Amino acid sequence: MDVPFATVERIAKYLRCLKRIKNKKIKFISSQTLAEHTKVTAEQVRKDLAYFGKFGRTGTGYDVKKLVQKLEKILNPKQNWNACIVGAGALGHALTNYPDFKKAGFNITALFDSDPKKIGNKIGTVKIYDVKKFSVITEKKEIKIAIIATPENAKEEIEQLIAKSKIKGILNFTPATLSIKSRQKITVLDVDLSQKMYILSYLITQKKRRQ
Amino acid sequence: MDVPFATVERIAKYLRCLKRIKNKKIKFISSQTLAEHTKVTAEQVRKDLAYFGKFGRTGTGYDVKKLVQKLEKILNPKQNWNACIVGAGALGHALTNYPDFKKAGFNITALFDSDPKKIGNKIGTVKIYDVKKFSVITEKKEIKIAIIATPENAKEEIEQLIAKSKIKGILNFTPATLSIKSRQKITVLDVDLSQKMYILSYLITQKKRRQ
Numbered sequence: 001m002d003v004p005f006a007t008v009e010r011i012a013k014y015l016r017c018l019k020r021i022k023n024k025k026i027k028f029i030s031s032q033t034l035a036e037h038t039k040v041t042a043e044q045v046r047k048d049l050a051y052f053g054k055f056g057r058t059g060t061g062y063d064v065k066k067l068v069q070k071l072e073k074i075l076n077p078k079q080n081w082n083a084c085i086v087g088a089g090a091l092g093h094a095l096t097n098y099p100d101f102k103k104a105g106f107n108i109t110a111l112f113d114s115d116p117k118k119i120g121n122k123i124g125t126v127k128i129y130d131v132k133k134f135s136v137i138t139e140k141k142e143i144k145i146a147i148i149a150t151p152e153n154a155k156e157e158i159e160q161l162i163a164k165s166k167i168k169g170i171l172n173f174t175p176a177t178l179s180i181k182s183r184q185k186i187t188v189l190d191v192d193l194s195q196k197m198y199i200l201s202y203l204i205t206q207k208k209r210r211q
Numbered sequence: 212m213d214v215p216f217a218t219v220e221r222i223a224k225y226l227r228c229l230k231r232i233k234n235k236k237i238k239f240i241s242s243q244t245l246a247e248h249t250k251v252t253a254e255q256v257r258k259d260l261a262y263f264g265k266f267g268r269t270g271t272g273y274d275v276k277k278l279v280q281k282l283e284k285i286l287n288p289k290q291n292w293n294a295c296i297v298g299a300g301a302l303g304h305a306l307t308n309y310p311d312f313k314k315a316g317f318n319i320t321a322l323f324d325s326d327p328k329k330i331g332n333k334i335g336t337v338k339i340y341d342v343k344k345f346s347v348i349t350e351k352k353e354i355k356i357a358i359i360a361t362p363e364n365a366k367e368e369i370e371q372l373i374a375k376s377k378i379k380g381i382l383n384f385t386p387a388t389l390s391i392k393s394r395q396k397i398t399v400l401d402v403d404l405s406q407k408m409y410i411l412s413y414l415i416t417q418k419k420r421r422q
Contacts, residue, residue, distance in 0.1 A: 040216075
């Protein structure tokens with residue numbers, strides 16, 4: 001069955017919420033409570049989960065620990081991905097140290113940059129390689145995911161490098177649209193942080209109006 | 212009318228997409244095309260926009276430039292927010308230089324840190340202040356939005372500082388849940404980048420299965 005993209009996005013949101021609840025040692029949760037935490041309706045929660053099987057029991061709700069395991073398996077069946085970051089600037093640095101990537105089963109095992117002053121250095125334990133060696137290093141290290149954290153003007157060079165590599169997925173932090181998107185082989189997800197700022201601005205303004 | 216949170220999220224997504232299309236000098240877009248770009252249904256696009264008025268004409272579709280202006284006004288009616296970043300580490304550094312914040316009308320006008328070696332320095336043109344002066348500086352600079360980019364263990368100190376300030380909205384990059392969330396006065400939005408990695412992992416695995 002074809003699962004809508006919006007459902008996949010919400011499943012990831014439920015997972016984040018459930019992990020927090022699990023850390024608070026709460027054992028069961030109703031679809032209603034999960035819905036409130038993730039700002040959707042209880043019906044939506046049940047409908048989304050139904051794509052992947054039957055979870056929870058009427059009356060007791062969902063077993064938090066089991067549901068976390070199941071959703072992790074749905075979203076990340078491989079459990080362990082090697083990933084690299086292109087761009088060893090401030091953003092690349094921050095993402096290399098982002099603790100939740102590792103917890104979620106994504107290991108940053110290489111960084112790439114074109115700056116001779118950076119090449120050969122390390123951020124934490126992760127080495128910075130010459131971006132020209134992208135294909136060779138990613139293949140050798142079995143890296144399938146690339147996180148793009150370069151300035152916008154590096155776009156074309158990066159695209160050509162990735163097109164020639166065995167990368168399967170891209171998390172794109174540059175504001176530029178990657179034209180690689182049209183190529184069926186590679187999945188591209190864009191991260192736009194200003195989108196979050198817009199949502200925040202809307203919510204603040206609405207709250208003010210109601211007061 | 213109460214607009215669902217999911218609609219606000221999608222409106223922000225449409226806006227991002229429309230801005231890219233505008234940059235390509237495309238003048239009109241159908242709800243169908245906008246839906247394909249943002250991975251929802253055309254019906255969803257029309258339903259979401261209908262919350263905010265009547266846009267577009269049957270046959271010609273939406274005027275891209277006008278729709279961008281209208282959606283920006285819906286999401287960010289104030290147009291100009293002063294924001295600060297708490298935590299002048301790699302992530303704080305990256306976010307200070309994030310070009311799309313300014314383009315969207317959010318000006319980072321102060322950074323805060325507790326490290327005496329950092330206090331007084333600048334990232335770009337933005338000064339790093341002692342986090343102890345949070346309330347005084349944010350009030351003086353009319354800052355209403357705080358971006359939290361500190362390590363998880365700084366959580367409690369930050370919460371106390373924000374609770375005493377006039378901050379209206381928080382963009383939270385730490386994995387910790389802020390207990391400030393329960394306070395009606397402040398809106399908190401969490402950013403979890405591992406969520407995006409999960410979605411990417413799911414999409415890559417699905418694609419492989421279908422091939």
